[in-house]
Amino acid sequence: MSLSILFKDELQGFYKSKVMIVLWIGLPVLSILFFLLSPDTGDELPLTVMTSLIVSSLAGTLGAVMLAVSIINEKGSKVYDLFLIRPIKRRNLLISKFLAVYVCIAIAATISLLLGLGVDYYRFGGIPESMLSSTIDSIIISLAMMGISASAGVLIGVVSPSVLVGAVLVIYGANQISILPALTVLVDAGHERIFSLGIGILLTVILLLIATVLFNRKQF
């Protein structure tokens, strides 16, 4: 019960925030800009591929930064005091935040990818099956990477004493660890999609679990 109330609340907070508006509009715009300004792509590289690359690397990092900064600030300004004295589970505060940001960045990523697909459909007069398949791969890897980044953002938010430390940890920690689902493509072991998704889910759950255990022990 409290999780759904908190989730709706957080979703409302995040989608109203300027950062999210920038992300929803900025991510597709950025993809197109990169595509147009890139000298080596030529006419053959689909925008969908470019968009996938941008989404995978940026959306997760932005989500992680948003989560870490939001948790650090709210911890510091004692916002949680009024929540923690109500009959709710402490972990729900973190999980609702994670889910809200994850949904928001997933929407931003979907908008970008759909835009890429739309442009490619117009350019090539259809979507070749190989492109569709690589797009699905990209979506899965992006979703997995965003999950890891966002959960790492939650953990960093819980443990970091300041926004500066949090931001550094996100860039040098969350960003690096989130690449793991993409490595399955390199090893070419077959079932890449399952492996990517599996690694994504597993790491996301582990990071969230550590974050909630630490948050439960925290003295406010």
Next chain:
Amino acid sequence: MKESFIELEDVSKTYSGFPALQNVSFTIEKGDIFGYIGPNGAGKTTTIKSMIGLITDFEGSITIEGKQMPSQRDQIHKILGYLPQKVSFQEWRTVDHALRSFGRLSAIEEDILEERIEEALRLVGILDSRYRKIKNLSGGNIQKVGLAQALLHKPKFLVFDEPLSGLDPASRYQVKEIIKELSRGETTVLFSSHILSDVQDIATKIGIINRGKLIDVGSLEDLKERMKVPKVIKIEFYDLVENTQDIADIEEVDRVEGQDGFRLNLYIEEERELSQASKEILKKLVDMDHNVKNFGPLSPDLNELYMKYVQESDVA
């Protein structure tokens, strides 16, 4: 005999080896307004945070309405309202949105939530700010939103940490009246304050803490009694009293201290009961043909009492 509602037994808490609370024990009865006073860093907020479950790694036992904190925290939180020293909300929230969320989290039924929000905002006097963003309100009004969220679910136990600091005199009066009214409705209130006159105005029981140790607990009268505050009657005369010897000779009077010949302080012998002695003294003064303008007990305020307690505990 009132029912015991809250019991603290030997509650201790240390921060990196520093003892913030040392064996603090007291009880609060149902419907009491418990004023918790002490210097900065004395342990007031640590006690409060332990009682409401924000601090859970304390030693000792805290029981609220028969439930243990922190093991039965969820059950205690259902009957708890809390206003922190500095209340803070997420920036994007409006007053209405914040109260709606807190109401839902406190399990207020959806069909009465609207009515409760309006009632709480009207009570604290900011109904006209209902749809404004909290970050655009003044500090005093943000504090009132904090008060509204604490009252929203009509809790049995209200905890206020310095609720009156940052409020203008009119708002302070209003909040004190709200606290008194809630107490009449059997809500138990604990509040900490630096403004001792406010504590004196509304508290039915007072706890004094210094350096993590509870120095004393009781009603203001109990504290005065225990501190052996001298019983003094203050008299004002219409005419100048040049010779106070006849007054000093009155049986009930221990000694006389004059101020300017028109006003005297009469110290009553310790073993005598103040009201009875007052009656006798007034009668004798009239018999002596003194023109008495004002006559009444000089009651030391909480300020004096508090300073005495704190100084004695510092020396100890």
